[in-house]
Amino acid sequence: MSIRRAVALGSGSYLPERILTNDELSKTVDTTDEWIFARTGIKQRHIAADGEWTSDLATKAAERALDMAKISATEIDLIIVATATPDQTFPSTATRVQHNLGTTQGFAFDVQAVCSGFVYALSVATQFIETGKVTNALVIGAETFSRILDWTDRTTCVLFGDGAGAVVLQGQDGNGTKADRGILSTELRSDGTHNELLYVDGGPSTTGTAGCLRMRGKEVFRHAVSNLATIGEEALVSAGATSDDVDWVVPHQANHRIIEATARKVGIPMEQVILTVSDHGNTSAASIPLALDSGVCDGRITPGNLLLLEAMGGGFTWGAATLRW
Ligand code: ACO
Numbered sequence: 001m002s003i004r005r006a007v008a009l010g011s012g013s014y015l016p017e018r019i020l021t022n023d024e025l026s027k028t029v030d031t032t033d034e035w036i037f038a039r040t041g042i043k044q045r046h047i048a049a050d051g052e053w054t055s056d057l058a059t060k061a062a063e064r065a066l067d068m069a070k071i072s073a074t075e076i077d078l079i080i081v082a083t084a085t086p087d088q089t090f091p092s093t094a095t096r097v098q099h100n101l102g103t104t105q106g107f108a109f110d111v112q113a114v115c116s117g118f119v120y121a122l123s124v125a126t127q128f129i130e131t132g133k134v135t136n137a138l139v140i141g142a143e144t145f146s147r148i149l150d151w152t153d154r155t156t157c158v159l160f161g162d163g164a165g166a167v168v169l170q171g172q173d174g175n176g177t178k179a180d181r182g183i184l185s186t187e188l189r190s191d192g193t194h195n196e197l198l199y200v201d202g203g204p205s206t207t208g209t210a211g212c213l214r215m216r217g218k219e220v221f222r223h224a225v226s227n228l229a230t231i232g233e234e235a236l237v238s239a240g241a242t243s244d245d246v247d248w249v250v251p252h253q254a255n256h257r258i259i260e261a262t263a264r265k266v267g268i269p270m271e272q273v274i275l276t277v278s279d280h281g282n283t284s285a286a287s288i289p290l291a292l293d294s295g296v297c298d299g300r301i302t303p304g305n306l307l308l309l310e311a312m313g314g315g316f317t318w319g320a321a322t323l324r325w
Contacts, residue, residue: 015280227318292307
């Protein structure tokens, strides 16, 4: 049976030039490179320059994805930017990216699911493509978390960084089997009970300010491992696949220990996990497309590979997708 699939044509990513190492951070907050690396696997993160906005990062990642996909911005019907750090409260960062790319074709909007944002956006774009409403979609995860960190709070400021990643999706016909290229399944969940474990203490309707990120790390860690393993398995079942079919796991890059514990639970060896957390830190919605693009560009991810994408973030929100590259 022929069915419409959202097939990935290309990926792209962008990291701001400025690198902030653990050693440099340890000069401004009471921490050490040893503590950060042992607890998280992070060695450094990238920080956006003054005047460099989330839309700037997103646009550069999008341009690279369009280059790889060999299609022009004017052929894109839908742009979704997953971000929790938009340029402005409104309009959406996606409409600015659309403008930066020099197109007025189709429509553009943001998705806000914090660290799960890219998987949410991928799922939304897939629905539009599978119904035939959209042919070509650009899905971007982009963040400037450095702007919502309390740089005096060592329990949070050491964990996050800035960056962007993008994927171009195109509607193509498949056979409806797990051998098809494209997105084979997406699973999304949320549970608002745990707002106080991970949140930003500001916003337009509460304080009128952007606020700073607050987190109870230990509790978040515990929820992350159990939710990620479960949703990953559910996405595999929806695709008619098992962990043995997976070539690469492309996880949200929050913490090396979360990634390791989740991979163990799902039964996939760490040799098949794309890791970028040491170089980027946690870039929230950007972290999956950044990791994906690094695996594609260094030749580990090749056409036909089955990928398992999984993420969890504030809300809580969590989600997973299977994608045959
Ligand atoms: N440097 C040195 N010491 C620190 C630092 C730091 N940067 N941060 C905290 N400490 C201290 C604490 O004060 C505490 O000291 P105490 O024992 O004297 O009170 C000690 O280190 C242990 O702190 P814990 O919070 O218990 O450390 P833990 O092993 O839980 O690691 C961490 C903390 C890394 C935040 C971990 O809980 C974690 O990664 N949680 C997941 C959070 C996350 O990744 N969130 C991102 C968004 S959600 C997501 O993406 C999945």
